[in-house]
Amino acid sequence: MLELKNICFSADGKEILKNINLTIDDAKFIVITGPNGSGKSTLAKIIAGIITPDSGQILLDGQDITELGITERARAGISFAFQQPVRFKGVTVKDLITLASGQELSTADACQYLAEVGMCAKDYIDREVNSSLSGGELKRIEIATVMARKTKLTLFDEPEAGIDLWSFQNLINVFEKMHEEIQGSIMIISHQERILDIADQVVLLSAGEVKQIGTKEEVLPGLFGMETGCRYFMGGNK
């Protein structure tokens, strides 16, 4: 279980997160949504230890991890798929997946993760994670990488970005399978209604504040009340 208590963060004199309180229960699937610039990525980075909040507390299974660095949090069981995956010259897809899994992996094992994100493993496993890969390919490799970690909490920042419609259904399957197999908590930052559909809980963030927490049906109407709200939704409304 992850608990955020009174998290505040400012940068350049601007309040980016204002007193965030949020709990992600074990084995829960939550989606964070909200307009661009509302602070979603910042929140994920605070959970992963990449950004240190100005105040507030972060607890993982009751243990205070606020002071822990990125490495310790990763080892404590937090994984994070970046909104913008990082490119590396010379580091291959297999290297990344192997590092993520924390153990020697056979090529067949590593390929399994790629297959799950709908990539033909033999075409990619020895490729360098460099600028020769397209945005959508990088995103899927990023997802395969965090899947290999099998941690109790996994954060995905806009995993659907750059992924075509055909692969999208695959992605939904990936999240559902992960949820079942690891029995861990999953937090996805997303604007996609089909991802909201499978969430246990939807959290609406706006201007650095939690505006609403509830089911998709409860939260969606709130979105349309917001000035910029519905424009960010690709999936249409109901």
Add this chain to the structure above:
Amino acid sequence: MLNDIVKNLLQEVSGMMNIPTTGAFNIRNNGKSEGRHSTENIDIVPKADGTGLDIYVKPFTKNEDVHIPALITQDGVKEVVYNDFHIGEGAEITIIAGCGIHNCGCDDSVHEGIHRFFVGKNAKIVYLEKHIGEGDGNGKRIINPQTHIEAEENAYVEMDTVQLKGVDSTKRISSAVLKDGATIVIKEKIMTHGEQYAETSFDVNLDGTGSSAKLISRSVARDNSRQLFRSKINGNAECYGHSECDAIIMDNGVVAAEPEITANHVDASLIHEAAIGKIAGDQLTKLMTLGLTEKEAEAQIINGFLK
């Protein structure tokens, strides 16, 4: 019989475990030949004045390797070696050169290897060169290789050069002149530590129509080490030239890149790219989110970069 120091160094430089009994090779140690062998197609002939070797590869020789490692395992050895490669038309071979210096003494050891390649029409060669310094003496390990290539029509030359540890000072000078349709690919990987200094200089003349050159340098400068990368490509015909210098600096490392590209022909297409900087912060962050420490992440990134 080779002693263990020589054997280890030999293996590091050339991959050979001992003096082979077949194939074309010459093993040089402290200025003397420890073994030499020619084959039907590849003749290795010492120069009359003792300054090096002439290596003759018959036209259309295929699937053969030439090993010519040069080792220095005593301190205070200073040598200049001239090796000339005469590659016959249509031959396709791999040449494994390289130099290792083991210096436990207090006097500097210096190897200057001057290699000239005369590559015949349609020939295809891969030239591998690995430079290593070891031993704990105060004497410096200095390697200054020169590679001069003349590539005839449609010849293909690939040169892979690696220097990852222990060489205190190096000045590497490479030049190439390419005729019609000839191609050269040079890949260089360098890592410097401590107070080391490495200098690289490429000088390529693309004289022939359809000739092309690709120079790729990847380097890491750590501690107080310094590196200078110079490349000069002259496009004198319809040709394609590309040089790329990619360097990571750490600690107080210094890297300078001085590219020069000159198009002397309206159909010459020349590109230079240079990027120098420390390891990108987001690369470290990504690997740390996978559970690596900052040091481990750094090692992985450098490893991949120089792979």
